[in-house]
Amino acid sequence: MSEQAIALDLDDTGMAASLPRPPHARDEVQSVPYRPVQFRDDDLPTALERSAAWLRSAQQWLGEPLDVIAVHLDYDDRAGRPYYEVKLLCNEEDLAGAPIAVRARQSHSSAD
Template structure:
């Protein structure tokens, strides 16, 4: 079976291998579900480097709690990735990445909530005629 390639494809290369991906970053030959779809999820990796794994985990947990307190809601973490450097001279060989959805980190939900609060205050303040 021959697949029609999307108009925009890109050649990727790694370690001497090449392959084609479509504009969403999916391999052009990847079978698509017959019933359903592959979601294009925007994410942003947030990385924490450390000299050992427990420290990297603590740094990630601290940031996640601070970010959630600031947002006023939970941050959707879709994956956690751990990279380790083989370089014995690397002072922080552990790289822990939280893959967070862009829409949680762009601050839009916080801005929308603040605008709603402000609108409610104006409505409430305008009706209060003591």
């Protein structure tokens, strides 16, 4: 059995160029192991809602459940600077679009 390379359309950070990005300015996909996708707000329900909305759009884009390895919650309750930070630790291959590329290659192979 031979392994064939799968071409991925990645941006400079190694994520799929077409991956939905969190739309809010305080949210981001970070460049560390397990690709934390961060949602930060001074209101916890709002941060959770934005993380859930992004997760739904990313799963729709991926065409299957996104592999979320862990959910991390952090907060700072100091006066004048309160915030909540929700991080979804996601599988890097999912965020790079590998399952999409594998399905495309399989459908191309079966069409031949």
